[in-house]
Amino acid sequence: MADPAAADARWPGWAAVPALRRVAFALLLALPLLWQLGGTPLFDVDEGAFSEATREMLASGDWGHTTLNGADRFDKPILIYWLQAASAAAFGFGEFALRLPSALACWAMALALAAFAARRWGERAGLLAGAMTVTSIGWQMIGRGATADGVLNLLLVLATLDAWRFLDTGRKAPLRRAFAWVGLGLLVKGPIALLVPGAAVLVWCAASRRWAPLRLALADLPGWALLLALAAPWYAYALHRHGMAFVEGFLLRHNVERFTGTIGGHAGSSLYYLVVLPLLALPWTPLLAGVLRRWRAAWADPLGRFLLGWSAFVLLFFSFASTKLPHYVLYGYAPLVLLMARALAEGSKRLHRLAAAGLVLGALLVAALPWLVLHFAPAVRDPFYRALLSGVPAPSWQPVAGLSAVLALLLAWKTGAPALRLAGAAGALALFIAGATLPWFGEALQGPVRRAAAAAASHPGTVAQWQVHLPSFAVYLARVSPKRDPLPEDMVLTRADRVPPGEPRARLYEERGVVLLGPRR
Structure with missing residues (x-):
């Protein structure tokens, strides 16, 4: 593992950053997630289903169970609905409040990854890790969605990073925190909250031939008691209330069958995530190639081995699952963000130019996407989506012109650290997506639905x-x-x-x- 003291000698350490600078950085990270958060209609099916289940829970006053259009909903555990309901109570029931738990979770995840990277590889790596988190398209989508995945990703990151701190130091405090994060994750989405951090630890212990930490973790009774104290009461209540309907609906259909069978028509080949991951990593995709080129050096380092094992497990596990959804691969994206941030912070001019090219290509793709949709809409086979997309007005050119000017200025400016200028350019692209691209798609796909409801x-x-x-x-x-x-x-x-x-x-x-x-x- 890299020596933190050596890293801090190259750049100012995280602890040396003035408090005001930290606050400014944290607020800037929140901007791409909160900007126009309520400015887009809820997208169907997922956002609509979670939001309606929350609305029905508030209307019924039954906070122990959710329904969707009056029918029992066993898709997800209860915590995300509680968080959405609490947000709605504070800010009023609407798109902003329903999405706010996801946005805050993604923001907290960015801060956690930034702090983790900075303490090990220096301030610049930390700043880049935070910026990559809130500007990667995949995490921007779940961080701005009224679903469970933003909160789940936060808890997976917190649990797995604390698991590493336990492996690295042997201290019980981070291990107990990891158990607590897993307990909360079980209340957000279910067994995946235990599977990912547990598998990351198992892969590292097997690859390092160090089994003692795993035995200590499995035998830690206070940690297991904390996990059960957080998760078990609601599961026991749901089982008592619904019996086998809960077991079949939640545990079997929405967990086991998602792996062994295809649900909702979401199938794909074993190479599905090798295509999806580069798209979700935009505009930082070229850095994935840099991480792959350096994988031997990373694997030789204990922390690098842990991060690569974490990501590889997620990629392989979900590649073999029958049900495939794009956001599943994000459960293993955080370790890649850490490795990409380190590579860019320590990188050569060639790597900076490669990252800049990725930003430009990503911006071109995002800016052109609405016009591409309009061009190909008449050829869409499904008549419903053909009608939805063919009749939507074309987007305005002004935001595209503004984005182009900002990107040109930031990427051509020779003053300041190139890596930080890249982060600023990625932030501008993220604001463009939030303020122009998503509202256009929201009107295209959901505008008529909202007006029909009115x-x-x-x-x-x-x-x-x-x-x-x-x-x-x-x-x-x-x-x-x-x-x-x-x-x-x-x-x-x-x-x-x-x-x-x-x-x-x-x-x-x-x-x-x-x-x-x-x-x-």
């Missing part, structure tokens, strides 16, 4: 979702909207291409493939 709100009665699954509709309607065949007295939310010819129901609202029908007369 139209339905002026009519009494139930709206049945027929041959669509758009849970955000119920959030904006503020009423349960079950997915089922409609009754005669129901209003109906459906797709334009699914409305039968000669349908007698009146069309209360229609826009870009989204149709709201009235009751049968």
Whole structure:
């Protein structure tokens, strides 16, 4: 492992940074996550489902269980709904409050990674690790989403870094903290909270041929007691209340079957994450190649071996799982961020130029994406999404021009550390995504759904979702909207291409493939 004292001799150490500078850095890291956080409609399916489950929990007053459109929801444990509900109580029920727990979690994760890197490799590596966290597209997406993954990633990072501190020093305090983070993670998403840090420790012990730390961790009864004290009460309550329905719905379907079978049509080849990871790492993707080139040197170092083992386990485990979703690979992205930050902080001019090229290419891709969508929308096979995307207005050129000017200025400026100018350019790109790209896609995919809910709100009665699954509709309607065949007295939310010819129901609202029908007369 690199000597922290030697690293601090090269750059000012983390402890030497004035408090005001630390605060300014922390606030800057929050900006890409909080900017326009509530300025985009909730995206279906995930954001809509989590948000509607939280709304129904608040409406029912039942804080021990969640439902979605009135049906039991066993997808995730309870903690994320509690956090969203607490945020809604403080800031009002809306997109900002529902996404705030994820944004704050991603912000805390950036600070944790920055502190970890700075204490080992110097201040510059710490600043870069924090900046890479909040500007990588993958983490920006989950950090701005009303789902469980932002909070889960924070807890995975805290648990696994504390596991390393235990392996490195043998102290019990970080081990007990790791058990606590895992206990909270079990309340956010389930067994994955134990699997990732546990596997990282196991891989390191096996590769290092040091089994004593693993035996000590497994035999630490106070740590296991702390984990169970945090997680077991709600699990016991859910099992008592729902019995085998909870076991089958949560443990079997949403955990075991996600690995052994395909859920929701989310399949992919064994190479799926080798394609997805570089996309989620944008605009820092070129640095992944630098980490791969230096993997032998990293593996020879105990900390480098731990970080590589952590990331490799996640990549391999989820590559063999049958259900594949892009954000799964982010469970192993934090160690790569640490290694990329170290490489860039210590890197040559060639590495800086490579990173700059990645930033420019990433910015070009992000800026061009809405026009590419509009160009190819008429060729989309699904008529519903073809209608949604074909009719959306083109985005404005002004934000693109502003982004181009800022990037040109930062990347061409010769004063100051090149690595920090790269971080500033990545921050500008992240603000562009938050303020221009995401709002455009939000209007394209969700604008008609939100306006259909506003139209339905002026009519009494139930709206049945027929041959669509758009849970955000119920959030904006503020009423349960079950997915089922409609009754005669129901209003109906459906797709334009699914409305039968000669349908007698009146069309209360229609826009870009989204149709709201009235009751049968």
